[in-house]
Amino acid sequence: xxxxxxxxxxxxxxxxxxxxxxxxxxxxxxxxxxxxxxxxxxxxxxxxxxxxxxxxxxxxxxxxxxxxxxxxxxxxxxxxxxxxxxxxxxxxxxxxxxxxxxxxxxxxxxxxxxxxxxxxxxxxxxxxxxxxxxxxxxxxxxxxxxxxxxxxxxxxxxxxxxxxxxxxxxxxxxxxxxxxxxxxxxxxxxxxxxxxxxxxx
Ligand code: HEM
Numbered sequence: 001x002x003x004x005x006x007x008x009x010x011x012x013x014x015x016x017x018x019x020x021x022x023x024x025x026x027x028x029x030x031x032x033x034x035x036x037x038x039x040x041x042x043x044x045x046x047x048x049x050x051x052x053x054x055x056x057x058x059x060x061x062x063x064x065x066x067x068x069x070x071x072x073x074x075x076x077x078x079x080x081x082x083x084x085x086x087x088x089x090x091x092x093x094x095x096x097x098x099x100x101x102x103x104x105x106x107x108x109x110x111x112x113x114x115x116x117x118x119x120x121x122x123x124x125x126x127x128x129x130x131x132x133x134x135x136x137x138x139x140x141x142x143x144x145x146x147x148x149x150x151x152x153x154x155x156x157x158x159x160x161x162x163x164x165x166x167x168x169x170x171x172x173x174x175x176x177x178x179x180x181x182x183x184x185x186x187x188x189x190x191x192x193x194x195x196x197x198x199x200x201x
Contacts (some may be wrong), residue, residue, distance in 0.1 A: 017071070024067035046073070076185065081192045083143035084134060088197055091137050098133060099201075105129045106201045119195055127194045130201075134193050138175035147177055 004010055031047050034040035042052055050066050061069075092099040109123050150167035168174055176183035183189070 020071060021064060021067040024070055025063050028063050028066055046070075073185070076183070077188075080143045081189055081196075084138060084189075084193055085196050085200075087137050087141050087143070088134055088193070089200070091133070091140075092201075102130050102133055102197075103201055106198050109198070119198065123198075124191060124194055127198065130194060130197055131190065134190075134197070135173065135175075139171055139173040142175045144175070144177075149178065 002010055004014065028047065028051070031040055032051060035042065035048065035051060040048060042048055047066070047070070050061055050069070054060050092102065105127065109119075109126050113119075113123075148167060151162050151164055154164050155162050176186040176189075
């Protein structure tokens with residue numbers, strides 16, 4: 001329950017987030033100074049992009065908002081991908097014939113590489129079976145649950161009438177959400193899952 005009392009996990013989380021935001025704001029200030037001095041690149045990472053991009057009204061994002069977004073990306077970037085990889089391992093252990101097919105596909109890719117040669121974009125595109133498995137795992141056990149969406153009014157889309165209250169039926173494949181708030185890093189997540197699972201398998 002979100003009750004802010006001493007000793008509760010919520011109170012500890014609020015304290016921790018203040019500490020982390022303070023550290024992130026130091027990094028943001030340092031980057032601002034480095035950009036002004038030409039010591040950092042304008043395109044080096046998302047922090048530079050956030051500092052250099054203004055809103056439509058010409059204002060820039062506040063430091064605390066940037067820190068909050070960075071925290072969102074850190075949490076999203078670790079926990080959901082970890083959960084998917086863990087669940088893929090669980091399902092591969094349960095269905096050996098699926099593991100065999102994934103292993104065969106990954107070994108075909110690995111066997112065409114020179115020793116210690118890193119994976120490249122074309123290799124990733126070949127991992128079709130592994131990605132099918134990952135998608136099926138995310139359909140059955142979505143790592144982020146509870147971000148339900150349902151139609152708030154009746155509306156017409158592409159000629160179909162969608163009545164108020166319509167929501168996805170259980171086991172619909174929407175692990176990354178949908179619409180304007182869809183996970184912005186879903187392609188990066190795909191890359192992380194495929195590279196990690198390739199090495200593990
Ligand atoms: C398998 C991995 C992942 C899954 C299943 C996943 C899932 C989701 C879901 C369901 C949402 C909410 C979408 C909605 O409200 O409709 C979301 C939002 C978000 N995700 Fe992911 N995500 C994953 C990986 C990542 C990674 C790797 C990052 C960052 C590096 C990330 C960053 C974000 C951010 C910043 C948002 C908030 C977007 C917004 O509010 O506009 N996610 N993700």
